Amino acid sequence: MSEHEDEQLVGEYPYLPKQKRAQLKRQALLESGRALFIEKGYEQTNAKEIALHAGVAIGTFYRYFTDKRQLMLSLLDDQLAKLLPPEPSWSNVNPEAFFAALLEQHYNHLEVLGLHRVLPELLLKDSQLAEVISAARKKIHARIYSSLKKAKEKGKVWQDLDLETVSWSIMVLSDQVPEKQKESGNQTDYYELAKVICRLVFPPEVLEKLKKESHEA
Structure with a gap:
C-alpha cells in the first residue's frame, strides 16, 4: 500500500x-x-x-x-502486498522449484498473519479497500504479463496462447490455495501446483532446458 x-x-x-x-x-x-x-x-x-x-x-x-x-x-498497513499471490520468475532459475518455494513461503506467511481469513468479509463491506486490492492485483497481473511477453519474444513460452489469459490463470491458480485446502481437506503440494503453472507457460522442451541450465549454473 x-x-x-x-x-x-x-x-x-x-x-x-x-x-x-x-x-x-x-x-x-x-x-x-x-x-x-x-x-x-x-x-x-x-x-x-x-x-x-x-x-x-x-x-x-x-x-x-x-x-x-x-x-x-x-x-x-504494509501487509496488503503480502496478502496477494506472489509473482513467478522465468529467468535464470528452475521455474518449478523456484515458484514452489515462493508459493510455500507466501502461504506460510499468510498462516502466521491470519488476516487473509478476514479479508473476504471485509472486502464485501468496504468498497474503498476493495478498490485498492483490485488495483494491486492489476499491477501484479501487468508485471506477470510483461515478464511473459519478454519470455515469448525469446521463444520460451507457448506461442499460440493468449498471454493475458495465461497471466490471469497464473494468478487464479496461485490465489486459490486456501479454498482448495478447505474443500479437499488436504495440504497443498506446492511443487505440484508449480508444475501445473509452469506447464501452462512453457512447452516441455523449453521447461527441461531451463531446469537443466539452472542445475548447471
Missing part, C-alpha cells in the same frame, strides 16, 4: 503515542483486534470487546483509533 493510499484508507489517527507505556497499550489493542477478527469475524467483533481483550478501558481504544475499521486497516 502506497503512502497516499494508506492516508486515504486509514485516515488520521486520534492520537499516536510517543511514550513506551502508551505504545504498548496501542499494540495490545492491535494484537487483540487481530485475534478477535480472526476468531469471531470482523462484523461480529466490536471496539468494547477489543478493549476488554487488551485489558484497557474503552476510552483508551478511542484514544488511539476512531473505530474498528481504522484498527483493522492499521493491521493491514
Whole structure:
C-alpha cells in the first residue's frame, strides 16, 4: 500500500503515542483486534470487546483509533502486498522449484498473519479497500504479463496462447490455495501446483532446458 493510499484508507489517527507505556497499550489493542477478527469475524467483533481483550478501558481504544475499521486497516498497513499471490520468475532459475518455494513461503506467511481469513468479509463491506486490492492485483497481473511477453519474444513460452489469459490463470491458480485446502481437506503440494503453472507457460522442451541450465549454473 502506497503512502497516499494508506492516508486515504486509514485516515488520521486520534492520537499516536510517543511514550513506551502508551505504545504498548496501542499494540495490545492491535494484537487483540487481530485475534478477535480472526476468531469471531470482523462484523461480529466490536471496539468494547477489543478493549476488554487488551485489558484497557474503552476510552483508551478511542484514544488511539476512531473505530474498528481504522484498527483493522492499521493491521493491514504494509501487509496488503503480502496478502496477494506472489509473482513467478522465468529467468535464470528452475521455474518449478523456484515458484514452489515462493508459493510455500507466501502461504506460510499468510498462516502466521491470519488476516487473509478476514479479508473476504471485509472486502464485501468496504468498497474503498476493495478498490485498492483490485488495483494491486492489476499491477501484479501487468508485471506477470510483461515478464511473459519478454519470455515469448525469446521463444520460451507457448506461442499460440493468449498471454493475458495465461497471466490471469497464473494468478487464479496461485490465489486459490486456501479454498482448495478447505474443500479437499488436504495440504497443498506446492511443487505440484508449480508444475501445473509452469506447464501452462512453457512447452516441455523449453521447461527441461531451463531446469537443466539452472542445475548447471
